[in-house]
Amino acid sequence: MNQPTDNERMRRMFDDAVSDVEPRHSLDQIRARTATRQHRRGWFLGAGAAAVATAATITAVALLGEGPGATNAPEPGVAEGSVEPVEPVPVFYVGDTGQGPRLFRELHRVGTGSGVLPGALSQAVSASPDDPDYRTPWPAGTEVVRAERADGRIVVGLDLPGDRRLTAAGVGAEELIGFQQLVHTAQAATKSADPVRIVLDGQRVDTLLSLPLGEYPTQGDPRAQVWIDQPAEGEVVRSSFEVSGLANAFEANVQWELMRGDQVVKSGFTTAEECCTMAPYSFTVQAPPGSYTLVVHDSDPSDGEGFPPWRDTKEITVEQ
Amino acid sequence: MSVRWDPDAAVEEMYAAHYRRLVRLSVLLVRDVETAEEVVQDAFVAMHGRWRSLREPDKALAYLRQSVVNRSRSVLRHRGVRARHLPDPSHEHPGADVEALTAERRTHVLDALAHLPERQREVLVLRYYLDLSEAEIADTLGISRGAVKSHASRGTAALRNHLKDAR
Known part of the structure; x- marks a missing residue:
């Protein structure tokens, strides 16, 4: 008999290592959670805020006195098309880059008026950015319990799930970028640069690891320097479609490729409106029907010597 | 090839075919079965939410895999110091x-x-x-x-x- 190859031996070892894992059946829990989403989306749309679908959002809004019991809430189950269009706001998430975890953003429709701030924050801490390259830095079960803007200040209160208490010793890169994520999301939702005070589990956070976190003009720039705003992850687009976003690129030079697997189907470059700051860029792509990965990145002036270029990617489908 | 599943049917089909393997995948990454179950549950809930843009079982599986790996990584980072000792x-x-x-x-x-x-x-x-x-x-x-x-x-x-x- 032949000796198994090294690869084969490794495969067997990995298989064996988890062969005794028999997970608990959890289809019912998943069903309950997805059913809740749809149900809640129903009345939430009715309350005038389109496409908000997380339990955490509901909590936050309920605290502001706009829950299902509010007298001015219209009937539940209003179809999406009949709701006044809501302006999308940036919700920030964390993605890994060549320079460590950085903030990216997705445009989400989260609500109107006083619902925008809690809605955006709740989406930021809930676990489901559309782009699988991104994540929320907060543990599952984190809830937004305060989201207010008054006297030139924004207050954000989070309750972390029971077993995850944040202590000064437990703060790592993930938590620090988590604070930045809250600050950027809160400021974008209020279209302000107001300082943000963070309250965790009822305790005001002033300093952690001697960094001033309570009143928080951010230190350094936690943002990735290339963002694709449109198309969104998973979007189905026409054969001629516009790509737009923000980039802080070397000499404002923004490059892009449309990939199918490893193959570059189309490529090009454009110029952002300004250099040396996050500035808008846009360009139009024409492509035959199919599924693609859209890659937008800056150029690498050091030719591979320095950090890898900033980049953002979206999986998109060009319709028939 | 697209199939005509609605998001609920998609969750059921994908769960039946891949749940156990995905949990085991996550166990290899995070070591702890209970955490792995949570990670995979979250991934299925997320897949349900974006089924309209996935539509194909292959894409859905690729998304689930990616989602499980990303979420497992995120959990590990939260554990921080503990995991290293x-x-x-x-x-x-x-x-x-x-x-x-x-x-x-x-x-x-x-x-x-x-x-x-x-x-x-x-x-x-x-x-x-x-x-x-x-x-x-x-x-x-x-x-x-x-x-x-x-x-x-x-x-x-x-x-x-x-x-x-x-x-």
Whole structure:
């Protein structure tokens, strides 16, 4: 008999290592959670805020006195098309880059008026950015319990799930970028640069690891320097479609490729409106029907010597 | 090929076909079964939410895989310091019956994996447990094929070392 190859031996070892894992059946829990989403989306749309679908959002809004019991809430189950269009706001998430975890953003429709701030924050801490390259830095079960803007200040209160208490010793890169994520999301939702005070589990956070976190003009720039705003992850687009976003690129030079697997189907470059700051860029792509990965990145002036270029990617489908 | 599943049917079909394997995948990454179950549940809920843009079982599976790897990584980062101070397996001496030896062997592998750098662990698990190609691993992790290659060879060497030490 032949000796198994090294690869084969490794495969067997990995298989064996988890062969005794028999997970608990959890289809019912998943069903309950997805059913809740749809149900809640129903009345939430009715309350005038389109496409908000997380339990955490509901909590936050309920605290502001706009829950299902509010007298001015219209009937539940209003179809999406009949709701006044809501302006999308940036919700920030964390993605890994060549320079460590950085903030990216997705445009989400989260609500109107006083619902925008809690809605955006709740989406930021809930676990489901559309782009699988991104994540929320907060543990599952984190809830937004305060989201207010008054006297030139924004207050954000989070309750972390029971077993995850944040202590000064437990703060790592993930938590620090988590604070930045809250600050950027809160400021974008209020279209302000107001300082943000963070309250965790009822305790005001002033300093952690001697960094001033309570009143928080951010230190350094936690943002990735290339963002694709449109198309969104998973979007189905026409054969001629516009790509737009923000980039802080070397000499404002923004490059892009449309990939199918490893193959570059189309490529090009454009110029952002300004250099040396996050500035808008846009360009139009024409492509035959199919599924693609859209890659937008800056150029690498050091030719591979320095950090890898900033980049953002979206999986998109060009319709028939 | 698109199938005509609604999001609920998609969850059921994908769950029936892939749930156990995805939990095991996550166990290889985070070590703890309960955490792995949560991670995979979250991934299914997220898949349900975006079924309209996935529509195909292949895409949905790729999304689930990616989502499980990303969420597992996120959980590990939250654990932070704790994960880096795992008990040294060589100090544990379970009884010498067959069952204990089997359990010990499995623990050694999980321990050795837990000591690897994040990317090496992910690449090895995708390669040896899910049997993905270099290109698929690159896609799943959002890194280049060259990076996959180097993580795989360094990771394999490091894993062998850890396993030798633990013996």
